Amino acid sequence: MTASELLAEYLHRHNAARATRFRAPLGELFADDAEMFFAGLPFGPFAGRAAILAAFAAHPPDDDLVGLERGGEGNEAWCPYAWASDPARACGALVLREADGKIARLIVTAVPHGAAVDEAAYLAAGDPRAQSGFRGDARRWTALRRIVTAPMSRPGRFLDVGCANGLLMESVAAWNDEVGVATEPWGVDVSAALADLARARLPAWRDRIFAADAARWEPPVRFDAVRTELVYAPANDRASYVARLARRFLNPGGRLIVCTYASARVAPDPPEPPAEWLRAHGFEVAGEAVADRDPAGRGGTTRVAWMENAE
Secondary structure: OOHHHHHHHHHHHHHHHHHHOOOOOHHHHEEEEEEEEEEOOOOOOEEOHHHHHHHHHHOOOOOOEEEOOOEEEOOEEEEEEEEOOOOOOOOEEEEEEEEOOEEEEEEEEEOOOOOOHHHHHHHOOOOOOHHHOOOOOHHHHHHHHHHHHOOOOOOEEEEEEOOOOOHHHHHHHHHHHHOOOOEEEEEEEOOHHHHHHHHHHOHHHHHHEEEOOOOOOOOOOOEEEEEEEHHHOOHHHHHHHHHHHHHHOEEEEEEEEEEEEEOOOOOOOOOOOHHHHHHHOOOOOOEEEEEOOOOOOOOOEEEEEEEEOOO
């Protein structure tokens, strides 16, 4: 079965299997070495078909799943889901990876009670770009986000502050690898559920992904490049926030990359360019760059400005 077919069949068999405490035929969909991760729930992870089915049997859901709009790319398929008792309210998402016609990995996200609007939207999306706050396909993502790598001319550690599901971490490492700049990605997000999601998507890097507020977090290492946004701090605290990141997070010669994102469709009043803001608050700008068109010529703007740690 394809990833999309597996997802449809998983939803069907999940609901049918509730009556049998999650024994076969649900198990037949999973590979022997399948993995299942949860984000936003204190549950799992589980490795192997037997462990996954045992977890379902020990903690069976008390309602049926309703799959909402499905999507997918390559060997992955996803959909937001709701519970049958409230089918109009997305509660999270299912993200499935197929290998040899079986489920190799299943990630289940859940929107925590009281989640912030952005956090809830990211966790209720299956599309990896939507989980990172972006609207558009893979080509548009590359066109409007690859500019983040413009300041990264030397190998080393890269920290994405506000990493969400880890997609930018993953992308920066791949983009830099294409030009021979070896990059070790790290991530931190104030949302514990989103940090869980990033660890589930990128298990090889799970020990480098943290749930913390960067304004107070003490990183275990220093970095050669750190990406952040000004909106991660209250307006009155932004200058001290930027200064702290530059002073406490960077290796000597490392670069702090400040980004702003804008779309005419959702933000008719674009944010102040980061280079202008940095200069207005007494910081020395080492460089700046902008990307403002996707491959189809549609608008959207990513601005980056960077400063160096001269220590």
